[in-house]
Amino acid sequence: xxxxxxxxxxxxxxxxxxxxxxxxxxxxxxxxxxxxxxxxxxxxxxxxxxxxxxxxxxxxxxxxxxxxxxxxxxxxxxxxxxxxxxxxxxxxxxxxxxxxxxxxxxxxxxxxxxxxxxxxxxxxxxxxxxxxxxxxxxxxxxxxxxxxxxx
Numbered sequence: 178x179x180x181x182x183x184x185x186x187x188x189x190x191x192x193x194x195x196x197x198x199x200x201x202x203x204x205x206x207x208x209x210x211x212x213x214x215x216x217x218x219x220x221x222x223x224x225x226x227x228x229x230x231x232x233x234x235x236x237x238x239x240x241x242x243x244x245x246x247x248x249x250x251x252x253x254x255x256x257x258x259x260x261x262x263x264x265x266x267x268x269x270x271x272x273x274x275x276x277x278x279x280x281x282x283x284x285x286x287x288x289x290x291x292x293x294x295x296x297x298x299x300x301x302x303x304x305x306x307x308x309x310x311x312x313x314x315x316x317x318x319x320x321x322x323x324x325x326x327x328x
Contacts (some may be wrong), residue, residue, distance in 0.1 A: 192283035197298030230305040236265035
């Protein structure tokens, strides 16, 4: 099952995420989307079953903003329970705050090493294996060093 949906326009980052996931035993768990429109249409067509367990949204997409996608997810009754993270190499406080204001579960920093990608993959896998919640209030403790929790 493809439990991780990744909205990302940079193929190199997708390759790194797939490598990280493979190293933690998840070889075929990622579904990649390059455009927000395809992402949204797919999610809506899968309601109420076959939904991902975790969503990762690149902050800066071609022609779109990941923050707008995060806000859209939060507005969808059948989707807002899915843990969604904004993912970026930027570490600007206003972007982090904006992600949380748009109801993202957290803001993850793109790692600079393969080991970092493996660690992110392991943490996302842990979240996917956790018991589903109606409303996620904060990220799992193991991911806190890479995410900013919703207060």
